Amino acid sequence: MKDTCAVVLAAGKGTRMKSKKPKVLAEILFQPMLGYVLETCRQAEVEKVCVVTGFEAEQVEAYLSTWEHMPAETVLQAEQRGTGHAVMMAREFLQENIGTDVLVLYGDTPYLSAEVIEAAYLQHKRQNNAVTVVTALLQDPTGYGRIIRDGDAIAKIVEQRDATEKEQAVKEINSGVYWFNTAHLLEMLSLLQPNNAQGEYYLTDTIGLTIAAGKRVGGYCAENSDIILGANSRKDLYELNEKMRMSIIYRHMENGVTFASTDGVMISPDAQIGADTVILGGTIIKDHVVIGEDCVIGPNSLIQKSTVGDRVKLNAVQCYQSRIHSDVDIGPFVHIRPNSEIKSFVHIGDFVEVKNSTIGEGTGISHLTYVGDSDVGKNVNFGCGVVTVNYDGVHKHRCRIEDEAFIGCNTNLVAPVRVGKSAYTAAGSTITKDVPDYALAIARSRQEEKPGFAAKKLAGRKKKV
Template identity: 35%
Template structure:
């Protein structure tokens, strides 16, 4: 049910300069979707009555993602005044004037933060009746993070290692040496009462090392007013890890991938080598699927029960049928039927459909190709812009010549067709049901059902050509030795006795 007393503010206005990328930081992908999409999905599950996203840099690109996932959310553009305090100030101003509940503030670059942790923060804030409640974490190296400074005269201890009430939060650049030694850091996730924010946000200033309005200064203002501020430490620090550069992105990707793989393992999927297997968040696997080492399952790929994928395979937005085997294959937007086999060293381009029990074999490339049930393209072939019926076999080294330099055309191959090795089908062309083609045939016109297609070109042997054109070469010498040996064999052969008639 919708929480009528909860509003969520998502801070997504940062430039992300440390990524050193033309792509906005929050749109870099993690487990197959943008970083910010993880945060948006978590916010959506909390089912707040209001959700506000604050944007600035590359705002149009971000807004497209935000509105797709949160169509009822509000989008606010941060103005020229920098800082998280200013961003929240503008977001609060966008909330309805009659909203008097709690505000959850979260960052767009903390994708690992889950619903359970945030729901715990909401519950703790409401239980303690504090004016503000924040998430904290203990890091072995807290460099770059704001430190949580607690009351030193408070002896109350906690199981998570923290002690004392929260006094203030000091940013790394503004911290003294003793404050820099503090291991407890601010995770940048807060719960406030909206009335406190409306009163205190206008009081923030930019008189600090970075010339920004810090949201953390609200904590100090609350403490000066005698209000209670509490902090809830997370169980694992990676839950609140922000992503600011490519190194942190890869660390988050590894952590999330490990969680995804463990989830599938517990659901009945065999992953032989989790260290070399990558599975995107949108992928779906059924029980008894086996994933072999060096495999990437990308996008919205679905893999049915008992299929075996890998080793060294990449599938992007593919559909793999029950019991199919796909090894050492690169495939995108392909459908592989139940019991079919693909690979090794196959390349399936978009709109490839392989029917049940079919085969795409070694060093075969397909594109926009429909291959019927039980049909086989075993090796060394290219099938593009074509449809092959059922139970047909395409000979080795066959090329579907679909492009004439101007347009691409279609080839139709019927059912129970047998084509010879080293064929070329020059599109557009149709090969009827039950037809055959001879080895080395170039098919330029339609082949009727039950016919044999062949190019009638008798073989010619020009005797003595090597001797006259390559005299003295190794080939010439070898040929002369062979001719001499044949002549010796013919003269030394034993005579055949005449038939006595007995």
């Protein structure tokens, strides 16, 4: 794919979406459709990309600024006057890459694959085509432009409204994806005219102009017709989501992952899951997640940008930007917040939150506890209701809890503070000073009794009644 570039058409509003966002930013499995198209270009090793923006262009540009994998230039189509007009906006980009071949495609085609792009490009070069059109075969081609061939070349593309009865019977259709010789495309763009009722410049008109100029137009027919799928409405978007959701689940099944139920299960395309792991209902696995073997994930768990080891159980857990080592048992109703590391053989029970902390091997945090900004050693025991008090209203501070410490129920550890090796804190203590190794820290007032207090109070209530 050396000496290639791409122009991605992403200016459309998507009126039927009824959204404040451009259509290309509508999401399928947690990623905008434009992201799928850019990832396809990256996988195909297209060297440079220009995105034509239009409706709410700043939103598209903001998304592109977060795209880490390959830089993309942008140009603005301030007035939408057709696909040919959109490509005209990239004229300067094309002139800078005049010695290349350019891929032109839409930003809302998430099912287009790198394999199709590469195969079409190889045919484009082998046949010495001026243009190569990516096509597909549909059982019902209604609404699509028909590909009329002359041998292995394309003689013309006929829109349905202009097709004869014989031409309408043709099942090969135009996908809207093209490889052009860049210099040739620039020449054809200069010849385009808005000779239609809408007064628009159509990119498809370059095909007729190319043939009239005596140059060859080829057609690469993709085996999978899904490459044409896009979304023009919320219903279309739902159907694309569902189709991709199930295709990803089936792929993981083939790799040895068990799904007890697929209800509510959503998995990002880039997720990696090891063999013999079980995914239970309601589980959402978002981007940049790696899960090991023999795990049980769910029900009702959400994981994002995290790594999970082998033999881990996550029951009703939300985990973000963290690492969970092997042989860990967490849940239910646990929140693992970013920058946390949960080491092997840790048990975390119900209603626990861990944030920006390291939890050492074999530690137990059974219930109703907050561990934030803390470094916790091995085999530490947390009683119920422990809180690391890590924020003084201005700054965050860290707690350090050494190996085999015992933190009593309802202990407040006011950071910065250290609890030493094998040290104890008494239940109900508020610890504000370091606790030495092997010591017991008691920080609570002495219990007092007031004889007869309850009897007097109850007597007062009876008089009121």
